[in-house]
Amino acid sequence: MKSFNIHRAYSIARKEVMHILRDPFTLSLALGLPVMLVTFFGYAIDFEVKDINLAVSDRDNGPSSRRLKEIFAASGYFRLVETGQAGPVEMLDSNRASAALFIEPDFSKKIKGGSRVMAQFVLDGSDNSKAAAVMGYLPGIRRAAQIRMAATPPRERLSAETRFLYNPELNSRWFTVPGLAAIIIGLLAILLTALTVAREWENGSMELLLSTPVRPFEIIAGKLAPYGILVLAGVSFVYLVSRLVFGVPFAGSHLLFLAACLLFITAALSQGLLISVLTRQQQVAMQFSMISGLLPSMLLSGFIFPVESMPAFFQYLTMLLPPRWFMAAARGITLKGADLGELAVPFLALGLLSAGMLALAIKKFKTDLE
Amino acid sequence: MNSFSIRTNDLKKSFGGTNALQNVSFDFSAGLLHGIIGSDGAGKTTAMRLLAGLLKPSAGAIHYYNNGVPAAFGELRPSLAYMPQQASLYPDLSIDEHLEFFRELYCLDPAFYARRSAELLEITRLGKFRERRAGQLSGGMYKKLGLMCALLQSPSVLLLDEPTNGVDPISRREFWEMLYDLAADKILIIISTAYMDEAERCSRVHLLDRGLLLGAGEPRAVLKENGAAKFEDIFIRQGAGK
Numbered sequence: 001m002k003s004f005n006i007h008r009a010y011s012i013a014r015k016e017v018m019h020i021l022r023d024p025f026t027l028s029l030a031l032g033l034p035v036m037l038v039t040f041f042g043y044a045i046d047f048e049v050k051d052i053n054l055a056v057s058d059r060d061n062g063p064s065s066r067r068l069k070e071i072f073a074a075s076g077y078f079r080l081v082e083t084g085q086a087g088p089v090e091m092l093d094s095n096r097a098s099a100a101l102f103i104e105p106d107f108s109k110k111i112k113g114g115s116r117v118m119a120q121f122v123l124d125g126s127d128n129s130k131a132a133a134v135m136g137y138l139p140g141i142r143r144a145a146q147i148r149m150a151a152t153p154p155r156e157r158l159s160a161e162t163r164f165l166y167n168p169e170l171n172s173r174w175f176t177v178p179g180l181a182a183i184i185i186g187l188l189a190i191l192l193t194a195l196t197v198a199r200e201w202e203n204g205s206m207e208l209l210l211s212t213p214v215r216p217f218e219i220i221a222g223k224l225a226p227y228g229i230l231v232l233a234g235v236s237f238v239y240l241v242s243r244l245v246f247g248v249p250f251a252g253s254h255l256l257f258l259a260a261c262l263l264f265i266t267a268a269l270s271q272g273l274l275i276s277v278l279t280r281q282q283q284v285a286m287q288f289s290m291i292s293g294l295l296p297s298m299l300l301s302g303f304i305f306p307v308e309s310m311p312a313f314f315q316y317l318t319m320l321l322p323p324r325w326f327m328a329a330a331r332g333i334t335l336k337g338a339d340l341g342e343l344a345v346p347f348l349a350l351g352l353l354s355a356g357m358l359a360l361a362i363k364k365f366k367t368d369l370e
Numbered sequence: 371m372n373s374f375s376i377r378t379n380d381l382k383k384s385f386g387g388t389n390a391l392q393n394v395s396f397d398f399s400a401g402l403l404h405g406i407i408g409s410d411g412a413g414k415t416t417a418m419r420l421l422a423g424l425l426k427p428s429a430g431a432i433h434y435y436n437n438g439v440p441a442a443f444g445e446l447r448p449s450l451a452y453m454p455q456q457a458s459l460y461p462d463l464s465i466d467e468h469l470e471f472f473r474e475l476y477c478l479d480p481a482f483y484a485r486r487s488a489e490l491l492e493i494t495r496l497g498k499f500r501e502r503r504a505g506q507l508s509g510g511m512y513k514k515l516g517l518m519c520a521l522l523q524s525p526s527v528l529l530l531d532e533p534t535n536g537v538d539p540i541s542r543r544e545f546w547e548m549l550y551d552l553a554a555d556k557i558l559i560i561i562s563t564a565y566m567d568e569a570e571r572c573s574r575v576h577l578l579d580r581g582l583l584l585g586a587g588e589p590r591a592v593l594k595e596n597g598a599a600k601f602e603d604i605f606i607r608q609g610a611g612k
Contacts, residue, residue, distance in 0.1 A: 011474030015463070022462045204458035208519075211422050211452035211529075212475045 004221075008214050012222025016196065020226060026192060033188060034234040037180050038241045049133040054078040055088035055097035062108025064149055068119060071144050072101065077137050088122070098124045099134060111149055177248055178330030179303040180238045181261060182323050185268050186297030187290075189231045193272025194285040196223055201280040216366050224269045231268075235261055251337030260329040260350065267322040267354035268293070273361040301327040322357070325350040372526040373437050374446055374558050375400040376421060380430035383416050390416040392581045393430065398574075400435075401556035403549065405563060405572030407601060412578040414562035415455055418531040421560065422452040451525035453516045455532040455562075461505030465496055465515055468504065469522060476523040483522070490518045493548055510541030517548065528552065530561040534568065546571055566601040577601070579608050 020026050054072060058065050072078045081097055088100035102120040104110075110117045121138065125131050200206045200223075209219060242248040250257075272289060279285040299305060300314065301323035307315060318324040329346040332338035340347065376398040383391045390413045398404050406414050419425040420432060423443055434441045459468060469490075473483045491497040494514040499507070504515060513533055520528060530549075534542045546568070553559055553573070561572070569575045570589050577584040577592065584604060585592050596604045 005477070007477060008475055011471060014474075015460070015467075015471050018467065019460070019462060203460065204454060204456040205460060207419075207424060207454045207456075208452070208458040208516075209475075210424055211450070211454075212472070213448050213477075214475050 004215065004217055009218040009222040009225075012214070012219055013225045016223055016226045019196070019199075020230070026195070030188060030192065030230050030234065034180070034184055034237045037183060038238055041180060042241070042246050049130050050077055051079050052077055052099055052130075052134060053081045053091075053097040055081055055083050055091035055100040056103070057083060057088045057100065058103045059105040060103050060107035064108040064111045064117075065103045067149055068103065068107075068145055069101075071141060071148065075137065075141055075144075077134070092122065092124050098127075098130065177239055177242045177250070177334050178327055180242075181235045181330060182264070182297045182301050182303060182327050183294070184234045184238060185231055185261065185264050185326070186301075186323050187293045188234060189227060189265055189268035190272040190275065190293035191286065191289040192227045192230070193224060193269050194275040194279070194289045195282050196227070197273055197276035198280055198282045198285040201276070202282055217362065220273065220362060220365060224273065227272075228262075228265050228269060231265055232261065248334075250334050252333035253337075253339070256340060256343075257330065257333045260326055260333065260347070263347070263350045263354045264322055264326040267350070267357045270354070270357035270361040274357070274364055277361065277365050296321045297323040300324060302331075303327055319349070320353070322350055322353045325353070372449060373400045373556070374441070374449075374527050375435045375438070376527075376558070376560075377433045377435070378420075378430065379433065381417075381420065381427055381432065382429040383413075383420060383425060384428050389581050391420070394578070394581070394583045396576055396583070397586065398558060398560055400437075400558055402573040403553040403559045403561065403571075404574045404576065405561050405569055406576045406578055407563060407566065407569045407572075408578035409564050409605065411580070412564075413581045414564075414578060415531055417578065418452070418455075418529050418560070418562055422450065422529050423447065424452075446527060449523070449526040450529070451520035451523065451527070452529040453520045453531060453533055455535065457512070459504040459512065459516060459519070462503055464501050464503050465507075465518075466500045468515060468519055472519045472522050478523060486522060486524065487518075490521060493551065494518055510537045510545070513537055513541070513545065514548075517545075521552070526557050528557060528559045530559070532562050532564065534563060534565065542568075566605075569601045575601075577604060579605055584608060 020030070056069055058069065069080060073080050078099070081091070083091055086094075086096075088097065088102065091097035092100055100122040102122070104118060107117055107119070123131050123134055200209070210216075239250075243250060271292065275288045275292070276285050279288060296318075297303065300307075300310075300318045300321055302318070303323075307318050307324060310318070325346040329343050329350060332343050332346070336342075376396070378394060378396045380393040380395060381391055382389070382393055394413075394417070396406075396417070406417055408414050416425065420427055432443075434443055434446050436445060463471065469483075469487050473487075478486070491500065494517070496511060496514055496518070499511065504512060507515060517530070517533065520530070534545055537545065542565075549559065549561070549571075561568075563569070572589060574587065575589050575592055576586040585596060587595070589601075593599070593601070593604075596607075598604045598607070
């Protein structure tokens with residue numbers, strides 16, 4: 001009587017599959033979300049800033065100023081725009097340019113003479129993330145200008161060069177696999193589970209189920225398993241598209257990545273179960289899931305905003321959130337090829353949080369049957 | 371052969387400040403068709419849920435007996451079937467899929483299941499609609515499907531919470547005919563209803579009014595004891611007295 005009966009859990013799971021196949025909402029959400037996210041992050045959302053309109057005020061119009069403009073254009077980040085009648089500042093004001101370059105009248109002459117020259121670069125600061133990205137491009141351009149334009153190339157005694165490891169071009173698409181896996185698991189697993197168990201309450205069928213010999217744990221296992229598989233399929237889809245279409249590299253162990261996914265999925269499914277037990281209504285469960293599932297995965301996991309630069313309170317808060325640890329583990333595996341030893345902390349934290357969440361959900365589910 | 375009977379001792383259940391049941395002592399003797407009669411809010415569903423083990427009493431106790439010998443709830447549970455009052459089937463699953471699902475939940479032997487489901491479809495005359503989804507069944511058919519799911523495992527104890535509520539008179543009659551057939555098997559059937567005319571169809575009645583047991587026994591004896599011609603009169607008098 002007390003023992004877990006795999007056949008009963010299986011029959012619950014089989015019934016759940018029928019529900020999924022017949023419910024257009026669940027099915028389209030489960031299939032549509034990964035496709036939508038990959039398309040968004042692969043094509044539309046690019047954290048790199050390119051093709052910045054640069055208004056140039058060239059009061060020199062000599063060989064050196066032309067070369068300077070070429071260097072800007074050749075970097076690939078800037079598109080030179082003619083200022084025409086309006087000055088560069090008006091161009092910035094009217095949003096026709098995001099940056100402006102002022103070249104002094106004797107620019108070429110001064111260079112030829114070997115004296116110090118100045119060019120002023122003005123940047124639209126109203127979009128700070130864009131401005132920060134553009135700032136990052138400037139040292140490289142300055143260096144290129146020094147080498148190519150000086151009469152005698154400067155002999156640097158000490159030079160500092162920055163090279164980015166693991167993702168040398170800082171290609172933002174490379175973050176898609178870990179980032180989208182976190183969002184898909186964090187949103188889909190929580191939302192779908194919360195909905196399905198809440199539906200069972202709303203439907204009245206939970207009462208009927210509980211009067212049969214089926215054990216609470218069999219209901220949980222049977223209801224969660226199909227969604228676990230569905231979510232894993234979504235992650236696999238993101239992985240395949242990223243690898244095959246966008247050529248995102250994968251440095252580490254696939255097995256370890258799967259383990260991280262499974263731990264995070266367990267935590268997310270448990271969270272969904274907990275939400276549905278607490279709310280018992282699909283509408284409320286959905287709102288809860290959206291907030292508690294999407295926000296941490298998007299904003300507090302380190303996917304978009306680095307955890308290290310958050311205020312201390314939020315840094316501690318993220319420690320309680322499975323997405324943060326999943327993100328750390330997933331990034332380590334996909335980009336750095338880190339092994340379990342190096343990822344001991346994220347894995348341990350993820351394991352503990354998942355186990356804790358599952359235990360809490362099961363306990364609440366069992367006691368709430370009263 | 372299991373023959374269960376159930377007795378409750380000063381059963382009490384309260385939700386927050388409301389007392390749904392107050393010191394109710396039921397005696398459900400084996401092999402009979404018992405009716406818990408009462409209007410809406412009398413505590414019928416609470417009583418049913420307590421008997422089905424879905425709720426725990428606030429005070430008092432429920433005693434289960436098998437052939438007169440005290441038995442644990444765990445002994446009775448596998449052969450207990452409960453049909454909730456509210457809709458509790460899956461609108462997107464067909465009749466066949468419901469039966470198949472409950473076969474798996476009860477781990478029924480395939481040969482037994484084939485015989486039993488054919489028999490039930492015959493009795494309920496739902497054979498023609500096996501492919502139809504529960505959401506598209508009429509009220510009466512829906513209740514019959516609920517009953518089929520409950521009866522699939524040939525229970526020894528059958529708890530039906532207002533099975534005829536909202537069902538048209540013809541279907542109600544059919545439903546009762548099915549219940550008589552079941553009662554012939556000498557299983558313990560407990561049915562709750564707000565329809566007073568159905569009280570007379572039971573072999574024993576238990577009158578429940580606002581959480582209190584007004585009387586119990588054979589329908590005619592209860593009427594005679596209260597000097598009433600109809601069951602409504604007993605409830606109306608009770609209401610006027612308060």
